[in-house]
Amino acid sequence: MAQEIPPGEHDDGPRGDPWNAFGYLVSGVLLYGLAGWLLDRWLGTTFLVAIGILLGAILGTYQTWARFRIPDSTATTTQKKQQ
Numbered sequence: 001m002a003q004e005i006p007p008g009e010h011d012d013g014p015r016g017d018p019w020n021a022f023g024y025l026v027s028g029v030l031l032y033g034l035a036g037w038l039l040d041r042w043l044g045t046t047f048l049v050a051i052g053i054l055l056g057a058i059l060g061t062y063q064t065w066a067r068f069r070i071p072d073s074t075a076t077t078t079q080k081k082q083q
Contacts, residue, residue: 021064028060029053 036052039045 021068024064025060028056032056
């Protein structure tokens with residue numbers, strides 16, 4: 001028999017899907033790398049594309065961590081007791 005989840009306690013987020021994590025990382029690098037490249041072309045510089053790629057990798061990693069992290073069970077229990 002399947003375990004029933006009480007209303008309001010469901011999690012729609014994907015868990016452990018490597019393609020979602022890959023998508024976050026690649027899209028961050030591409031988006032911010034493109035923004036850096038466009039700024040380089042507009043301002044006549046050569047370093048903003050590298051900064052954009054690094055910033056995209058950092059933000060993509062953070063987004064992946066925030067989306068796929070396992071919630072702390074003690075924090076969840078404490079929040080339920082306070083309500």
